[in-house]
Amino acid sequence: MTPTMRITAAAAALFAGGIGAAQAEIKIGVLYPTSGTGAVYGVPAMQGHDMAVDEVNAAGGVNGEMLVTFARDTKLKPAAAAAAAKELITKDNVDVLVGGLSSAVGLAISEVARQEGVVYIATIPKTIQMTTTKLHKHVFRTSSHTDFEGDAMAQIVAQLGKTKLCDIQLDYAYGHDLAAGIEKGLKRHAPDVEKVIDLRSKLGATDYNAQITQILGTGCDVVTSGLWGSHFVNFAQQAQPFGLFDQVVYISGGEIASHEIAGRMGKDYPDNVWSNTYELWYDHTVPAHEKFQADLAARAGTKETAMWPVLAYIGVKFIAAAAEKAGSTDADQLAAALEGMSIDTPVGPRTIDPETHQADTGQFWGPMVRKEGVDYRVMDPVTYIPAKID
Amino acid sequence: MGLHMPRGTLIVCLLIVGALALLPLLESRYLIDLATEIMVYALFALSLNVIIGFSGNVSFGHAAYFAIGGYVNAILLTTYGWPLWLSFPAAVVLSALAAAFVAYFCTRLTDIYFAMLTLAFSMLVWAIAFKWRSVTGGDDGFVGVAVPAFIDSRVPFFYFTLVIVTGSIALLWTICHSAFGQALVAVRENLTRAGFIGVNTRMMRGLAFVVAGTFAGVAGAIFAMYNRGVYTESAFWTESAQVLIMTLLGGMYSFFGPAIGAAVLYILERFANEYTEYWPTVAGLILLVIVLVLPEGLVGLARRIGARLVRRSGA
Numbered sequence: 001m002t003p004t005m006r007i008t009a010a011a012a013a014l015f016a017g018g019i020g021a022a023q024a025e026i027k028i029g030v031l032y033p034t035s036g037t038g039a040v041y042g043v044p045a046m047q048g049h050d051m052a053v054d055e056v057n058a059a060g061g062v063n064g065e066m067l068v069t070f071a072r073d074t075k076l077k078p079a080a081a082a083a084a085a086k087e088l089i090t091k092d093n094v095d096v097l098v099g100g101l102s103s104a105v106g107l108a109i110s111e112v113a114r115q116e117g118v119v120y121i122a123t124i125p126k127t128i129q130m131t132t133t134k135l136h137k138h139v140f141r142t143s144s145h146t147d148f149e150g151d152a153m154a155q156i157v158a159q160l161g162k163t164k165l166c167d168i169q170l171d172y173a174y175g176h177d178l179a180a181g182i183e184k185g186l187k188r189h190a191p192d193v194e195k196v197i198d199l200r201s202k203l204g205a206t207d208y209n210a211q212i213t214q215i216l217g218t219g220c221d222v223v224t225s226g227l228w229g230s231h232f233v234n235f236a237q238q239a240q241p242f243g244l245f246d247q248v249v250y251i252s253g254g255e256i257a258s259h260e261i262a263g264r265m266g267k268d269y270p271d272n273v274w275s276n277t278y279e280l281w282y283d284h285t286v287p288a289h290e291k292f293q294a295d296l297a298a299r300a301g302t303k304e305t306a307m308w309p310v311l312a313y314i315g316v317k318f319i320a321a322a323a324e325k326a327g328s329t330d331a332d333q334l335a336a337a338l339e340g341m342s343i344d345t346p347v348g349p350r351t352i353d354p355e356t357h358q359a360d361t362g363q364f365w366g367p368m369v370r371k372e373g374v375d376y377r378v379m380d381p382v383t384y385i386p387a388k389i390d
Numbered sequence: 391m392g393l394h395m396p397r398g399t400l401i402v403c404l405l406i407v408g409a410l411a412l413l414p415l416l417e418s419r420y421l422i423d424l425a426t427e428i429m430v431y432a433l434f435a436l437s438l439n440v441i442i443g444f445s446g447n448v449s450f451g452h453a454a455y456f457a458i459g460g461y462v463n464a465i466l467l468t469t470y471g472w473p474l475w476l477s478f479p480a481a482v483v484l485s486a487l488a489a490a491f492v493a494y495f496c497t498r499l500t501d502i503y504f505a506m507l508t509l510a511f512s513m514l515v516w517a518i519a520f521k522w523r524s525v526t527g528g529d530d531g532f533v534g535v536a537v538p539a540f541i542d543s544r545v546p547f548f549y550f551t552l553v554i555v556t557g558s559i560a561l562l563w564t565i566c567h568s569a570f571g572q573a574l575v576a577v578r579e580n581l582t583r584a585g586f587i588g589v590n591t592r593m594m595r596g597l598a599f600v601v602a603g604t605f606a607g608v609a610g611a612i613f614a615m616y617n618r619g620v621y622t623e624s625a626f627w628t629e630s631a632q633v634l635i636m637t638l639l640g641g642m643y644s645f646f647g648p649a650i651g652a653a654v655l656y657i658l659e660r661f662a663n664e665y666t667e668y669w670p671t672v673a674g675l676i677l678l679v680i681v682l683v684l685p686e687g688l689v690g691l692a693r694r695i696g697a698r699l700v701r702r703s704g705a
Contacts, residue, residue: 035667073667078531078621083427084663090419104621107533111618127530134534173530176523203529 024065026323028053028316029088031074031081031099031109038076040229040260041101041308045124046071047299048309049098052316062323067316070094076101078108085112085120095329096121098315103127103173110139119322119334123315124308128177131358138331140338140352142314142359144387146174149253149276150181151188152365152385153224156251156274158190162222165193166215166248168235169226171200178226178253188390196220201227208235212242220248228254232261236270245270252276257368258307262377269368269377276363276385279310279347283364283382292346314345318352318359348384362386395563399646407556414545422548424660428653429555430613435636435648436562437605442634443642444566445598446578448505450630451512454492455603457625459485459610461519461526464620468536469525481611482604488515489603493596500581509627516625531621535614551612558608559649565601566645574598635673638680641687650688 030049032042053067061067070092072084081100088094089112097113097120100106106125113120114136122130122141126149131141157165167182169175179198186193196218199211212235215223223244227235232252239245250273255261257275281297281304284290292313296305318338323329326337339354352359365385368377395403413425438452459481466477492511496504519526526532541547565571576584577591585591614620623629632655640651655676662669684691 035669039667073663073669075669077623078619079617079623080663082617082619083660086423087420087660090423104529104531107530108617108619108621111533115618129530172520173523173528176528 025068026062026065026096026319026329027092027094028067028069028319029085029092029094029097030069030071030312031084031088031097031105032071032312033076033101033105034071034073036075038074038101041124042073044300044306044308045099045101045312047296048311048313049316051295051299051309052313052320056316056320062320063327065323067320074099074101074105074109076105078102078104081105082108082112085109086116089116089118094118095323095331096319096334098319099123099312100125103129103177106130107134110134110136113138117331119331119338121315121318121338123311126177127173128181131356135357138335140318140335140357140359142318142350142352142361143311144278144361144363145358146177146181146253147184147389148181148362148387149226150178150183151185151389152276152363153182153251153253154185154189155385156365157186157193157222157224160222160249160274162190162249163193164218164220164222165195166197166199166218166220166223167195167225168199168201168211168215168223170203170205170228170231172203174228174254175200175203175226182224193222201231205231206234208238211235212239212244216242216244216247223248223250224252225250226253228256229261232256233265236265236273237268240268240270245272248272249274255307255363257364257366257379259304259376260306260308262368263304265377266375273368273377274366275368275379276365277307277379278361278363279307280364280379280382281305282378285382285384286346286348288344289346310345310347314343314347314350317343317345318350358387360387362388395567407552410552411549414548419544422544424657426548426551426616428656429551430609430616431633431636431652431656432649433555433558433612434606434609434633435640435652436559436645437602437609438633438637439642439645439648440562440566440574440598440602440605442637443644443648444571444574444578445595446581447500447595447599448634449508449599449602450505450627450634451492451508451510451515452602452606452633453625453627453629454508454512454515455485455489455606456610456613456629456633457515457519457620457622458488459607460614460620460624461532461610462607463611464532464535464614465525467538467615468532468534471536474538474541478611482607485607485610486600486604489600489606490596492603493599496599497592497596509630512625512630513627516622516627519622519625526620526622529622531619532614533619535618535620537615537618541615547616551616554608554612558605562601562605563645570594570597632673635677635680639676639684639687641689641691643686644689647687647689654688 032045034042057066074081100109100122101124106122119138124143126145128145169179252275255277258277281293321343322334322337326333342351350359362385364382366379366382369380371378441449462484463477463481466472496507541550573589577594636652636655637648641647662672
């Protein structure tokens with residue numbers, strides 16, 4: 001949030017109640033990376049956050065109280081995020097924390113929330129630990145996690161009837177967790193699939209030639225992967241001359257079906273890629289999405305919009321709903337309200353599990369295909385795979 | 391120089407420690423946190439200055455010992471359930487041993503080669519923290535440090551930090567102003583000459599490195615408990631660069647300069663983060679200004695202004 005917007009929000013909060021001084025407000029501490037490498041995700045996320053806050057306030061706030069945002073840059077560093085989270089609590093007296101990007105940052109903020117007894121809603125981190133081994137009564141997650149993602153990938157492997165699988169992941173927390181998620185999913189959905197090779201490449205790597213030739217040498221008919229963002233762009237550019245995408249179906253987590261990647265790669269986006277995304281700007285299966293996307297497009301100034309805003313948007317909507325239900329901003333009451341809470345979002349209804357504090361956030365999955373009239377790939381057909389592990 | 395602190399400095403130090411001891415009376419959680427963080431960074435920067443300011447070498451990898459102190463303390467407390475009075479000294483000793491190991495190799499070299507080797511070793515520490523997932527938690531970080539109950543809340547932890555940091559700084563001051571410290575200054579000023587008059591220059595530089603690593607370990611061990619977590623980034627070269635800037639900003643030719651640099655840079659960073667996402671630009675500009683205009687840092691600037699005032703009043 002820019003300083004101007006913050007002032008506007010504060011001013012709106014002041015006027016809405018009419019009686020200025022007595023006006024109570026709900027203070028939201030928001031933590032996204034808005035500088036450096038993380039800014040590609042954090043800046044659009046802030047747009048979604050601000051949009052949700054403005055919507056709630058325009059509708060009269062929560063029980064007459066306006067939402068006010070206090071934003072800090074996490075710089076994608078866990079210690080900086082922890083310091084910022086503490087500062088939001090102790091200096092700005094925020095009632096609730098929201099945001100986070102990357103597993104380490106999410107876990108660091110969660111640890112501060114535990115210490116300080118403040119509710120934290122993680123909107124982007126996917127690490128499975130957050131809602132399992134590191135779960136505490138004040139942490140909630142509205143994004144998906146690697147077990148859901150891996151399970152969906154295994155379902156697609158089974159659906160396509162593939163038999164020889166190569167797995168290539170980035171050698172860091174997300175890659176390891178996703179590999180474990182796929183492994184578990186394969187046992188459930190495609191126990192006969194033979195896993196031929198496990199490849200790991202460095203986070204931030206730009207050269208994938210060694211791995212590409214290794215995959216080609218094994219004769220796999222399906223590749224599962226979690227190479228996200230630039231990693232996928234580089235991999236695809238190097239793998240195409242070898243004809244890799246003619247030999248295998250490439251099933252990927254890491255949201256490379258999002259328009260950020262499809263739009264960026266344009267005609268270079270390879271064939272035979274199945275991937276996931278939390279949101280697609282052109283998919284209005286959920287009726288509320290049409291208005292959401294139009295508003296977002298107006299805010300962003302582009303017809304096509306990014307996927308990240310919806311995650312931050314949903315986080316704010318959960319806060320508003322919980323504060324309304326609890327009738328208070330007391331952390332324990334907010335947490336109690338969030339347990340089992342359901343809300344409607346532009347990408348479908350979402351419910352937070354009262355035990356695990358994890359929302360049933362599934363993702364849209366499908367093949368990325370060419371489309372007449374546009375020079376980027378689109379997902380067609382779009383299938384929503386719910387967050388459910390049987 | 392001698393082992394007696396000048397009276398003026400001593401009084402200022404006592405006043406600062408006294409003011410800090412009274413800080414919790416303000417009942418501001420924010421100020422207590424900020425003061426705790428600054429004390430840790432001040433100790434970290436002061437420790438680096440033993441290498442830079444006293445022995446005249448530049449280390450680009452000082453974060454390694456901060457991280458080792460942090461990881462070891464966190465892991466012993468949490469994974470192995472050691473009591474603090476064992477885990478903390480163990481963390482410090484291991485930081486010292488690691489520094490001794492690195493010093494053995496680095497002190498064979500001087501100047502840029504020394505600096506590059508320290509960087510290489512620190513990235514090795516980073517890589518171990520990153521890869522050894524089962525022990526360090528990898529890049530998820532080691533989260534949820536089991537902090538002993540008696541310092542598990544804000545104010546007790548603040549006093550714990552105050553006591554440890556004050557004690558450590560007093561010890562560092564004593565070391566730096568002992569015969570050992572003065573021999574280091576001789577090595578810094580003229581390595582060859584110091585060698586000729588019988589100083590074992592390689593051993594002196596090595597010992598300075600170990601002292602620095604030890605106190606960086608103390609800072610790291612405190613910080614891990616303060617954050618309830620340790621992360622791979624604390625061993626990354628950017629962290630080494632940050633503490634280097636703190637030291638230079640404060641002034642490397644003054645014992646307390648780096649602590650002032652740490653406080654100023656840390657507070658600047660926190661405020662900048664509230665209003666702009668361009669902190670790296672701000673930090674870059676600060677570094678430029680130090681290199682171009684303030685080679686002796688803030689303390690050097692204060693001394694120059696002081697000298698000018700004295701001259702003017704004398705004229």
